[in-house]
Amino acid sequence: MTRLGTPYGSRLDRTRPVRFTFEGKAYHGFAGDCIASALAASDQWVLSRSFKYHRPRGIMTMAGAEANTLVQLPSEPNVPADLTPLQDGMMVTAQNVNGSLENDRDAVIDRFGRFLPVGFYYRTFMGPRQDSWLRFWEPMIRRKAGLGIVDVKAPHLSFDKAHLHCDLLVVGAGPAGLSAAISAAQAGADVLLCDDNPEIGGSLTYRRCDPGILFSLAAKAAKLPNLRIMTGTICNGWYEDNWLPLIQGNRLYRTRAREVVLATGAIEQPAVFRNNDLPGIMAGGAVQRLLRHYAVQPGRRAVVLAANDDGYDSALDLVEAGVELAAIVDPRPNAGDRAGELRARGIGILAGAPIEEASGTRGNKHVTRVRIGSRWIDCDLVAVSVGSVPAWQLPCHAGAIVGYDDATARMTLSLPVGAAVRLAGAVAGKSRLQSAMADGRRA
Structure with a gap:
């Protein structure tokens, strides 16, 4: 294993080694690693095989924005290796392979890709007589398709729920989200700020920028008693009357907000x-x-x-x-x-x-x-x-429409008149740092 020295590795605790296995082979990382980073540090770059042609797949975004990094845990399929924290004793295996990850027997399908266009099986194996499809081809194709394996005997886990209410919910703790939450809290609002990362800052934690900007924002946020920050928290949707489910660990927070600002950023393409x-x-x-x-x-x-x-x-x-x-x-x-x-x-x-x-x-x-x-x-x-596209999932839940701007050659999001949410930062097309922070304050 090779690692860069400090100041690299902001999430790592190098004093706490973590051991795990991948495809039956022993590896180790550090507390704070995700599965993908620990494997990459050991020069293991192939994480999965593609769904159809079984081509080798590796890290693309390190942000869970693609299916390349989906792996199998003993009782949980389709786990994003670039988002899942490493735990001691983890047993990780690859998905969608026939044989082994390194020598997938179904990789031969890739050689016949030109003869297997999108949807070929629907046109080829379905017709007036569907008996052959139902009895022969469909079970065969289903055995080849699919991703992880569901363990019907997996042990039962405990989950609970709680209720939250706030004046303003800000989703995304990057520069725009932090600026929005701080501005609203300074004005006296009861603010809840959530982010799915283990720390606040978003792009400020890894992009090339002045570290003093994040330190300043974090210090301002820490002084505001009416600003609650929840990291490691996924906002799983937007529903009528600003009802939003927030998932943190094994707990679901049923959250009702008077106002919502979505500062969910952008996804690199x-x-x-x-x-x-x-x-x-x-x-x-x-x-x-x-x-x-x-x-x-x-x-x-x-x-x-x-x-x-x-x-x-x-x-x-x-x-x-x-x-x-x-x-x-x-x-x-x-x-x-x-x-x-x-x-x-x-x-x-x-x-x-x-x-x-x-x-x-x-x-x-x-x-x-x-x-x-x-x-x-x-x-x-x-x-x-x-380039990138706006992280459109939550805005589209709230009625946003995806469009395209010829002048900037970028995808855009537009909210309907009277929408119950506001957009801020990169999700609203403000990708420059200072403009994103100003947009957060505006929202």
């Missing part, structure tokens, strides 16, 4: 190129989370696809963490404003040239190189920053 799903290709935010939260160096030689300033921030973070930067690829005709800082460090920038293809090891278990035009560049990490 992958870039489209051939073999863009290989393990070792991940979002820039995932790279930064691995570095700052878990002290994991995500690669030794990296290519960064940067279509925005976030990509340049990821590149600088990688250089400072000792990763060799093979190239920065900026698909825009002119490189961004941050290009000069990297050129001064002797790092080449390829402007106006997107990544067209990636190539992997035998069995596609890790990326080994990428192609830009006719040029191949060796690497074991590709960090992708090409």
Whole structure:
């Protein structure tokens, strides 16, 4: 196991080692690790197989925004390895494999992908006579499909419920959510702020920014007795009259709020190129989370696809963490404003040239190189920053409509007139730090 030294690893307690198994093999991490970070620190990057073609899958966002990291615990299927805290003695296995994760017999299906388009089984095996589908093909396909295994003999667990009431519920404790909660509490409102992360701060805990901003916000929040903060808490939906279920551990809080602000942030998107799903290709935010939260160096030689300033921030973070930067690829005709800082460090920038293809090891278990035009560049990490979409789930519960803005080339959310909630920060299109904080105060 290799880890970066301090100040990396903000979530780790290095004095408390944790032992666990994955696919029957022994591993260890630290208290504060998640399953995915502990495996990555031990150079285990393949976590699962894809649903249909059984292609190797690895970390993409480190934020639970994709199915790549779903794993099986003895009595619980479909557990997100990038969100689930590591516990001593955990027995973790991969899902959707036939044989073993490393040698999945069903991986042969990938070779016939061109003959198995989306929905082929509906068109091929269903018709006027559905007997063959029901009696033969359907059971066969169902055995191949599905993800985790439900243990009907799993031990019974205890769950309880409680009731909460507040003037304002803020969902998301990033810069916008913190600013909204502090402003409302300073005005005298009874405020509840919840976040699914183990700490407050959101992007401030892993992005390249002034740490004093988070310290200042946290200090202001701590001085407000009418501001309650609940971390490790999932807001599981929005219902009529601002009724929201908050889940913290094994407890469900039935929460009724007079007003609601959703500061749920944005979800990074992958870039489209051939073999863009290989393990070792991940979002820039995932790279930064691995570095700052878990002290994991995500690669030794990296290519960064940067279509925005976030990509340049990821590149600088990688250089400072000792990763060799093979190239920065900026698909825009002119490189961004941050290009000069990297050129001064002797790092080449390829402007106006997107990544067209990636190539992997035998069995596609890790990326080994990428192609830009006719040029191949060796690497074991590709960090992708090409944009994001608003975290739309909760806003859409409250009636928001997803749209697209041609001027900014971004997905948008619009709330109906008289909506019972407000949006703030990146979910409302305010991705810059200062504008996100101002938007939180406005909301």
